Amino acid sequence: MSRLPKYIEADDVKRILKMTDLIPIIEKAMGDFSKGEDGGVVQPVRSIIPVEKHGGFFGAMPAYSENDAALATKLVTFYPKNAGTGLPTHMAAIILFEPSTGELKSILDGEVITSMRTAAASAVATKYLASENSKILCILGSGEQARSHYKSLHHICNFEEVRVWSPTLKNAQAFSSQLKSKVCETAEEAVRGADVIVTATFAKQPIVEWEWVKPGAHINAVGAVNIKWQELSSELMQKSVVHVDSREAAMKESGDVIISKAEIFAEIGDLVNGTKEAQREKTTVFKSLGIAIEDAVSAKLVYDKHMENQ
Numbered sequence: 001m002s003r004l005p006k007y008i009e010a011d012d013v014k015r016i017l018k019m020t021d022l023i024p025i026i027e028k029a030m031g032d033f034s035k036g037e038d039g040g041v042v043q044p045v046r047s048i049i050p051v052e053k054h055g056g057f058f059g060a061m062p063a064y065s066e067n068d069a070a071l072a073t074k075l076v077t078f079y080p081k082n083a084g085t086g087l088p089t090h091m092a093a094i095i096l097f098e099p100s101t102g103e104l105k106s107i108l109d110g111e112v113i114t115s116m117r118t119a120a121a122s123a124v125a126t127k128y129l130a131s132e133n134s135k136i137l138c139i140l141g142s143g144e145q146a147r148s149h150y151k152s153l154h155h156i157c158n159f160e161e162v163r164v165w166s167p168t169l170k171n172a173q174a175f176s177s178q179l180k181s182k183v184c185e186t187a188e189e190a191v192r193g194a195d196v197i198v199t200a201t202f203a204k205q206p207i208v209e210w211e212w213v214k215p216g217a218h219i220n221a222v223g224a225v226n227i228k229w230q231e232l233s234s235e236l237m238q239k240s241v242v243h244v245d246s247r248e249a250a251m252k253e254s255g256d257v258i259i260s261k262a263e264i265f266a267e268i269g270d271l272v273n274g275t276k277e278a279q280r281e282k283t284t285v286f287k288s289l290g291i292a293i294e295d296a297v298s299a300k301l302v303y304d305k306h307m308e309n310q
């Protein structure tokens with residue numbers, strides 16, 4: 001047998017990975033993660049190093065799930081300055097190993113998985129936290145995550161209206177021409193009255209204020225992955241019921257949490273496990289940072305399906 005690892009490229013990942021398969025797998029992984037050792041998950045907070053000269057960041061994200069027999073590390077770069085150059089702002093590879101022997105099994109494109117698993121995690125949060133009658137979706141940002149969230153959240157709610165806002169109007173218009181939605185000229189216009197809100201931007205200062213948000217709305221805050229950056233105002237964070245993917249990571253990486261000093265009510269995995277009760281009727285925030293276990297179980301799923309067809 002060849003010992004050369006298989007490379008699974010972006011087009012294959014895109015073809016193989018379906019939101020309907022991914023959302024339940026991510027839900028289970030978030031639950032296992034929040035059980036700690038009892039959930040069979042080993043995952044440190046990722047290491048992120050700045051590549052200061054070029055305004056970029058490089059992250060290493062290892063994780064092991066005993067239940068899923070998934071052992072992997074994602075290596076990811078994020079370079080906000082790539083916007084508009086033709087290169088993606090996030091690029092990644094996931095290296096998958098066989099946990100029983102330590103053998104290298106595969107190297108997978110990590111961009112598609114990053115995009116889809118992040119949107120799947122928000123879908124899980126939305127399933128537990130959004131009002132059951134949610135009709136209006138607001139998306140701030142029109143890039144990769146905005147698009148994948150549009151798709152994943154339609155698996156959870158029957159939206160009658162989707163609004164999109166982005167700092168560059170023509171980007172919002174391009175989004176809207178591909179994914180049925182109404183372009184808004186301001187973030188406030190998009191947010192007011194929305195039941196579910198997604199912030200998927202590279203904003204460093206808050207772009208959403210407490211008084212714009214409909215009481216009982218649910219917010220998936222996906223950007224601001226830096227101790228100094230915020231997408232949500234401190235008042236909004238303080239007055240909402242705040243959830244995270246990883247408490248430990250949020251206290252280390254999230255400007256939205258650290259600057260606002262907002263209390264973290266629960267990890268999404270605690271809702272999945274039933275150890276904390278979802279407060280659907282309140283205004284809720286899921287401050288997502290992205291955890292390595294999401295990548296490991298997604299990569300394992302893609303690899304297994306890919307090998308079934310070989």
Ligand SMILES: NC(=O)C1=CN([C@@H]2O[C@H](COP(=O)(O)OP(=O)(O)OC[C@H]3O[C@@H](n4cnc5c(N)ncnc54)[C@H](O)[C@@H]3O)[C@@H](O)[C@H]2O)C=CC1
Nearest residue numbers: 089118141142143144145200201202203223224288289290
């Ligand atoms: N929580 C998680 O697991 C993950 C989070 N992310 C984060 O999500 C965010 C979006 O990522 P992508 O969609 O992949 O990036 P992208 O580059 O495809 O899109 C970024 C969007 O942010 C907008 N934007 C840029 N500067 C802004 C500003 N100052 N104010 C408002 N909007 C601004 C751009 O117009 C664009 O619509 C980034 O912060 C990224 O780091 C990305 C991957 C995983």
Ligand SMILES: O=C([O-])C1=[NH+]CCC1
Nearest residue numbers: 076078225289290291
């Ligand atoms: O989880 C992830 O891969 C990332 N989160 C922020 C940038 C990349």
